[in-house]
Amino acid sequence: xxxxxxxxxxxxxxxxxxxxxxxxxxxxxxxxxxxxxxxxxxxxxxxxxxxxxxxxxxxxxxxxxxxxxxxxxxxxxxxxxxxxxxxxxxxxxxxxxxxxxxxxxxxxxxxxxxxxxxxxxxxxxxxxxxxxxxxxxxxxxxxxxxxxxxxxxxxxxxxxxxxxxxxxxxxxxxxxxxxxxxxxxxxxxxxxxxxxxxxxxxxxxxxxxxxxxxxxxxxxxxxxxxxxxxxxxxxxxxxxxxxxxxxxxxxxxxxxxxxxxxxxxxxxxxxxxxxxxxxxxxxxxxxxxxxxxxxxxxxxxxxxxxxxxxxxxxxxxxxxxxxxxxxxxxxxxxxxxxxxxxxxxxxxxxxxxxxxxxxxxxxxxxxxxxxxxxxxxxxxxxxxxxxxxxxxxxxxxxxxxxx
Amino acid sequence: xxxxxxxxxxxxxxxxxxxxxxxxxxxxxxxxxxxxxxxxxxxxxxxxxxxxxxxxxxxxxxxxxxxxxxxxxxxxxxxxxxxxxxxxxxxxxxxxxxxxxxxxxxxxxxxxxxxxxxxxxxxxxxxxxxxxxxxxxxxxxxxxxxxxxxxxxxxxxxxxxxxxxxx
Numbered sequence: 293x294x295x296x297x298x299x300x301x302x303x304x305x306x307x308x309x310x311x312x313x314x315x316x317x318x319x320x321x322x323x324x325x326x327x328x329x330x331x332x333x334x335x336x337x338x339x340x341x342x343x344x345x346x347x348x349x350x351x352x353x354x355x356x357x358x359x360x361x362x363x364x365x366x367x368x369x370x371x372x373x374x375x376x377x378x379x380x381x382x383x384x385x386x387x388x389x390x391x392x393x394x395x396x397x398x399x400x401x402x403x404x405x406x407x408x409x410x411x412x413x414x415x416x417x418x419x420x421x422x423x424x425x426x427x428x429x430x431x432x433x434x435x436x437x438x439x440x441x442x443x444x445x446x447x448x449x450x451x452x453x454x455x456x457x458x459x460x461x462x463x464x465x466x467x468x469x470x471x472x473x474x475x476x477x478x479x480x481x482x483x484x485x486x487x488x489x490x491x492x493x494x495x496x497x498x499x500x501x502x503x504x505x506x507x508x509x510x511x512x513x514x515x516x517x518x519x520x521x522x523x524x525x526x527x528x529x530x531x532x533x534x535x536x537x538x539x540x541x542x543x544x545x546x547x548x549x550x551x552x553x554x555x556x557x558x559x560x561x562x563x564x565x566x567x568x569x570x571x572x573x574x575x576x577x578x579x580x581x582x583x584x585x586x587x588x589x590x591x592x593x594x595x596x597x598x599x600x601x602x603x604x605x606x607x608x609x610x611x612x613x614x615x616x617x618x619x620x621x622x623x624x625x626x627x628x629x630x631x632x633x634x635x636x637x638x639x640x641x642x643x644x645x646x647x648x649x650x651x652x653x654x655x656x657x658x659x660x661x662x663x664x665x666x667x668x669x670x671x672x673x674x675x676x677x678x679x680x681x682x683x684x685x686x687x688x689x690x691x692x693x694x695x
Numbered sequence: 696x697x698x699x700x701x702x703x704x705x706x707x708x709x710x711x712x713x714x715x716x717x718x719x720x721x722x723x724x725x726x727x728x729x730x731x732x733x734x735x736x737x738x739x740x741x742x743x744x745x746x747x748x749x750x751x752x753x754x755x756x757x758x759x760x761x762x763x764x765x766x767x768x769x770x771x772x773x774x775x776x777x778x779x780x781x782x783x784x785x786x787x788x789x790x791x792x793x794x795x796x797x798x799x800x801x802x803x804x805x806x807x808x809x810x811x812x813x814x815x816x817x818x819x820x821x822x823x824x825x826x827x828x829x830x831x832x833x834x835x836x837x838x839x840x841x842x843x844x845x846x847x848x849x850x851x852x853x854x855x856x857x858x859x860x861x862x
Contacts, residue, residue, distance in 0.1 A: 343831035355847050516753050516805030534780050626722045655757040665808040694831055
């Protein structure tokens, strides 16, 4: 670049080229458009366009009973849908004042931490692919499959899980599910270790990612970043630690923090979070052993959908089923904000209720939407290849971006 | 958990904005109050810059529509003080036909897209916003779809009326 015969760095350029990165570009892993103004390979300015898969979830949610909103939340961050499902269940339970049995809390923690691991597997694996290392991605995807099989055993589906119900789980974890969780806990750590060995001190990877897209803590806070991105910038904000939900306060885990918020730091923070998630799952399994093994939901018949066999054979279950489905039960006339630590940051549900069967207003605080707005401003002056890996490490999920 | 209580927080706010905050409540422990359009930026600035409070994190901006109310559109701010680990919710109600708000982008860069989203769905015009365009819907859309008068489905359909479902 410096010795180019026509354009040099000192040359005051007046003509730039425009590049449409997206809406469907294989390097962006989703439907985002960025119109970039380029000076050679360097980005002068960019404009992000989003909304390609906007599905009006907030509007739909105003017309659906609470239990039918769970499948909508699946489709926010579809790489870790169980966290969204649980976040929504907990919001409604907070609204209704339902207290969960400890065993359900621990089961939820297992599922949420498994989901966090799958999400970070995708993000860090794909970051490897984008920097030219395909092997790590393939190693790690096997374990995402293992987690999906655990979901399958518990709720029957894999990606958009609709796992759990308001008031607990739809069914108890069976021994196959527990077997698969234990198998995962045994087999995943060596693979994660191998993955770290492939990347953490790999000269090519470190040179490619260190000091790329570094973000100061002030900027990260000003842009309302949360989750691994904010922690990589050096702010130890984790909803699980600050405002514990689902009995996280009983657990022993650490909140990894980076230093300068670059792509390498984000990668390390996510890797460390996977280790912490494994710790949490192990502790939850130990705690589960002390709880009565037949409890998997709270005793709230007026909000917890009864099993189908009982609906057909039991008068009370039939009545409750009818009342729940038809929205005959009064709910408090109030508003609630509940946040969970999603894989990408603070996933918040702001629910305004007017006492009916569906929310008067439901707003999702979607971390991807809020994290992504810094992308265009921070790309200024960056090489286009750096902007690509920056986007990978932001882990923007189109479903969560557009809602 | 949090280092200051809602009462402390409310006293601090009342010391400076006594006549400007109203409708104070604490649903599920989250201090909620209403203020006016004229005072909102002063209040946000105070909360953000006060050395003891430090509400440095803007969690969210959104809006709500009450078609029957005198002031139909409510703009709702959620702030979080990471230092004290306490949240606050601030509401401003404005009348339909005069849906204007001063922008919070002067305080937080992150308010940019949140305000664009609020404009996109409720038609709230944030004055002084650097780039107030629709963000999720198409640019040539003429309505603000999250307002209550805008139906979810074809209003002529009769098979999905609420009274069939006990409402």
